[in-house]
Amino acid sequence: MNMLKIEGLEKRFGGLNAVSSLDISINQGDIMGLIGPNGAGKTTVFNLVTGFLKPTMGNVILEGQDITGRSPHYIASKGIARTFQATNIFQDFTILENIVLAFHLNAKTGFFSTVFHTTGSRRNNKEILEKSMSILKLVGLEKLAAVTSGKLTHGHKRVLGIAIALATEPKLLLLDEPLGGMNAEEVTETMKLIDMLWQKGITILLIEHNMRAAMSLCRKIVVLNFGRKIAEGTPEEIKGDKKVIQAYLGSGDHVH
């Protein structure tokens, strides 16, 4: 079943085309990698899909429903969650509070029920607390639940970012360089986490500069350069693709 279809997507900034004529199709249960040299437009694609940017042309279709140009919070409510390239967490909140807030879509948010702490909202709060703790257990952060998230190590912050995205109980998870800035041990742990999430049935689209990780995790790869798709296929096919090698050599990026 088709999860996400990107058709003819284009984003123009002034005279520059950040993304052009992009067609990508992701099926339910896929784990797809989006790679390409720096500036290829990968994060722009994420922003376009999740509503942070409006495309100049083209469509984004989620499970048959056109979500092109809708607001980010609407798209989140439809089942797409994302992480950010630059670490993005609620700095002043504890880890647990981060997740509790991230369960917004699950929460009773009516004015009277929350402000007056009705029975319904209290039960709801308890549910959310339990669900939050189980997410923290899943990602391995439960021991740090009471720590103010601004004080975490870089690696923990990035994992927290993934946990926050999970709280929206997404069908499709967009991970923007989740391994960025992590040491070898953190990379291994996070790769296990991503694989586990995929096994649980979440469709995943992954941007990663760590080529080894991308190739080992993903079943399909799409390669972008200068905003256009230059190759698509399995990791083996991509590794040998001349255009891909050209793109990376030409840009000075290292393919490891």
Place this chain on the structure above:
Amino acid sequence: MNKGKAISLINVLIITGIMFLLPAFFKGPYVTHVLILTVLNILLSTSLRLISLAGLMSLAHGGMMTLGAYTTTLLIIKLGLSSWLALLIGGLMASFLAFLVGFPFSRLKGIYFAMVTIFLSEMVALSVEQWRSLTGGSSGIYNIPRPDPIIIPGILNLTFSSKVNFYYLICVILLISLLILYAIERSRIGMTLSGIQQSDSLSESVGINCTGYKVLAFSIACFFPGIAGGFYAQYISTINPTTFGFLFTIYVIIYLVVGGMKSFAGPIIGAFIFTILPEILRPLKEFQPYFFAGSLMFIIFFMPEGLVGLPKRVVALYDKLIDKWDEHA
């Protein structure tokens, strides 16, 4: 959501008790007037804080007071409405204006939001001034009647012929307002606003409608200066378009920032100190603006968390001095 200790019920009751007993010790029209202004300023600064929780800085409070004052006054004088109903509608009118402009305003970045709220305040004053047939223009409105007496047969016969009863009225209004503001802040809504203030983009990505929440905070928060304006009109019995001008709004900001934006008690402390102190230092009234500006600068430079952070700082300083003493001993 549970940042810091919950303000204990006992403390609240003690403070409420003190507030209501004050007039027994501090008598006289002048002192009562100062007390009334203090409570009024607390109402203004705490409601301003609700907006800042969402990460926005609003300079519209003056305009909201003007709108509330004129709405209440005109409803009473021209339509003969009950003063209590008129007061409520005055507050709702301010909320409504905030709601109307909230959506376009909230899409702007923080500093630009501040700019357009200044502009909004000015537009309210200008509209009042220009609509001469309704509002009397720049000369204002005089002889605004006092609030309708509260009569509960057999128990209560409260008229507002003396200032003291105005004081009790504004105390009641403040307590109800603080209750509402506190409840909002400790609820999930308060947590959501705080999340929005920390990261707009992250909040959106988890399904939070940032603009919607900002408008909500702005609309609710502007209810209180609206009510304050309506109250003030009936208390002083005259108003004009410039009573609550730009400078007035600046003072409210000072109460909030100097008191401390990050804690619920901050604006209360700020408003209290900066209303009482100028009255104690009456002879130096000329220097009052410099004192205010100076305090503001001092806080921004050296104590950004506000005066609420003073106890912690004093303790930290004391500890440091003790350590130095130990070193030399």
Place this chain on the structure above:
Amino acid sequence: MSSVAFLQSIVNGLASSGIYICVALGLTLVMSIMGIVQMSHGEIYMIGAYCVYYMVVHLGFNFFLALLIAVVFVGCIGIFLERVFFRPFRGELDRAVIISIGLILVFQNLILSIAGGNPRSYNSPIKGVLRIFGTAISWERLFIVFTGVLLLVALFIFINKTKTGQAMLAISQDRVGAALQGININRLSAIAMFLGCGLAAIAGALVGALFSMSPTMGTFALMKGIAVIVLGGLGSISGAVIGGLIIGLIDGILPVLTTSHIAGLISFAAIILILIFRPQGISGHE
């Protein structure tokens, strides 16, 4: 309405535009280089007015000499403000804006205590009228229009033909990127404050000389400056010009067309509409 009155109202409108554009340009310069809304910009305008007044009336200086001295003096005040109050908070815009709010109190009360709260005016250095198309247009208004155009041309040359100007353009478009390219933000912030405050001083001095002044005249200037910037475009120089022209002309022409003074409200409505449909203003890019 007669065409004569219409012509007069257009000139009045253009004169208003000139002042508003001058104020707004100064505000925009500071805003795009330093990232803050310098709330005491109106007070700077007011100080310019009083400086020139003092020099002309009490020291007997020639108006234009006084104007020049005032611009330099106020510009230097701007550099001082940048160094002491705004540079420490370069990354923290909220705190910088609050500081500028504090400055409003300081400046207003300084002038209030020195010069008293009563509005003042003095004999305009520019007298007479121009007789054209069967009507008389005061040279004062025309002078403001000429000055406005002159300043615009000067600014245009500065931004497009000098290295400093180009550097400022770069910063206004991308503060971080410009810093990475080695552009000296300190120096340029100081220059931006000098120019911005200087422009405000010119506008204030002109208004003070040709109309009247009071210690609270700055609030009006700030409001108009904000209105122009929001309408014309945040961070855009051409936007400040367009916005200033629109609002100035509305203020000049509308009171003549309609007997009720709803010009200000129309400006406001225009701004609300712009904010709804095009939040970045007519030609803004923030």
